[in-house]
Amino acid sequence: MSQAVHTMSFMDLTLGALPLDLVLLGIITWQTVSGARRGLARVALRLAGMVVGGFAAWLAIPWVVTLGGNGATRIAMVMIVGLGLVVIGGCIGGAIGRSIGGVLERVRLGTVNRLLGAVAGLLASSLMIGLVSSAVSGIGAPWLTQALSSSRVVTVIDGLMPSSLRSTATLWGQSAIDEGLPWVVEALGGVSQEPSLPQVDLETPQLTQAAKSVVRISGPAYACGQEQTGSGFVISDDRVVTNAHVVSGVSEPVVEVPGKPAKSGRITYFDPKADLAVIDVDGLGAPVLPLASAAAVGRGTQGAVQGYPGGGPFTSGPASVMAAGTVDFSGSGPRDVLTLAANVQPGNSGGPLITTDGEIAGVVFAKERSVSNVGYAIPLSDLKPVVQKAPGLTATVSSGSCTTG
Numbered sequence: 001m002s003q004a005v006h007t008m009s010f011m012d013l014t015l016g017a018l019p020l021d022l023v024l025l026g027i028i029t030w031q032t033v034s035g036a037r038r039g040l041a042r043v044a045l046r047l048a049g050m051v052v053g054g055f056a057a058w059l060a061i062p063w064v065v066t067l068g069g070n071g072a073t074r075i076a077m078v079m080i081v082g083l084g085l086v087v088i089g090g091c092i093g094g095a096i097g098r099s100i101g102g103v104l105e106r107v108r109l110g111t112v113n114r115l116l117g118a119v120a121g122l123l124a125s126s127l128m129i130g131l132v133s134s135a136v137s138g139i140g141a142p143w144l145t146q147a148l149s150s151s152r153v154v155t156v157i158d159g160l161m162p163s164s165l166r167s168t169a170t171l172w173g174q175s176a177i178d179e180g181l182p183w184v185v186e187a188l189g190g191v192s193q194e195p196s197l198p199q200v201d202l203e204t205p206q207l208t209q210a211a212k213s214v215v216r217i218s219g220p221a222y223a224c225g226q227e228q229t230g231s232g233f234v235i236s237d238d239r240v241v242t243n244a245h246v247v248s249g250v251s252e253p254v255v256e257v258p259g260k261p262a263k264s265g266r267i268t269y270f271d272p273k274a275d276l277a278v279i280d281v282d283g284l285g286a287p288v289l290p291l292a293s294a295a296a297v298g299r300g301t302q303g304a305v306q307g308y309p310g311g312g313p314f315t316s317g318p319a320s321v322m323a324a325g326t327v328d329f330s331g332s333g334p335r336d337v338l339t340l341a342a343n344v345q346p347g348n349s350g351g352p353l354i355t356t357d358g359e360i361a362g363v364v365f366a367k368e369r370s371v372s373n374v375g376y377a378i379p380l381s382d383l384k385p386v387v388q389k390a391p392g393l394t395a396t397v398s399s400g401s402c403t404t405g
Contacts, residue, residue, distance in 0.1 A: 020154075021151050021153045024129055024151065031121040032121045033121070042098050042100070043097065045094065047093070049092045049094065050124075050128070053089020057082040060082075083132075127161070129157055130158055187328065187368060195341035198320040209287070214306045214314065215234070215258075216230075216231060216308040217232045217246055218254050228247070229311040231306070231307030232255070233360070236288055239278055240265065241278055241387070243277065243350040246350045248400050251267075252265070253267065253279055255281045255284065267398075268393035277399070280394065280396075292360060292380065303353055303361060305353055305375065307364065308347050310345065310347045323338075324338050337378065338353065338376065338379050340353065340364075340376065343375075344367035344375030345367070349365055361380065362377030362379055
């Protein structure tokens, strides 16, 4: 019965993405035919104009975000300005390309120009779909995230796109998104010099397997007019742990397992003091990560920080424990933490510190404000009690109040 329910849920999501796939295929077909009709010169210069427009949008969006408004208004403003500048740039480039295309026709290179134009139209439309989907997938709107993650067209394009382009697009989308605070802290009397990152093989079977259990979490915090994103990991069947600050003020977090459709979840545990939360996600279908032995985690322990900095794509970075014990943080007081040599970024919050054996050593929750490559993780002593009670947590609880930056 459970398998049937999970299969039906996947089919529903796939069918729900069918209209989006049809629209995207229509756009790709239209652009390919249009490219054949217009020729390479016009398509290439139109694409160049769109790139210039995209750069202008990248410069303009931070200013647009400062105009305020609630979450939905801010997202709409960002998308209108961003897409508007891209379209304007494309129109200007296309007009220049039209003149050059006329010259090519007169020198009998029209057939080659049109053939290459079809290829350029196919590539340009696919690239634009990939960039836009990467930019908006972390916004945290359940219907939008689920539709994009279930789209066959988006999945294929995303798999073919260079990771550097996906990262750039995601960071562009993050201009209108907040991870949720606090994720930057300052330790009193802590590490004073930037540490060197350890040499860790991130492609081992253990770390590769662990990555299958690390999820992206996003959702709107309407009271603060912001969209929040972070990471999490599977601690028991259909249960995900993350930082409380990632989901603070979020009523319906969206959880994405690598390679699977996004799902909406319910918050069943929320402890802002410990900065831990548990999300119940029906039919999650991801493997459970085991806990490391507390005695095996201490100074010198090496592993990886895994998660979705900036809202994606998935990243695994080397990490080592520099110290385990009490740290006094400015503004929040002392707490037991693992001090890490790691490159922790917005969106890593809630993700796991994984040992080289593929086991959970802690929960990443912040980076150091004053020193680069220093992060902090919640130790197993705080995490283990939550993991033990997680399977029995079924009632939805309040996610508290969000915090604006």
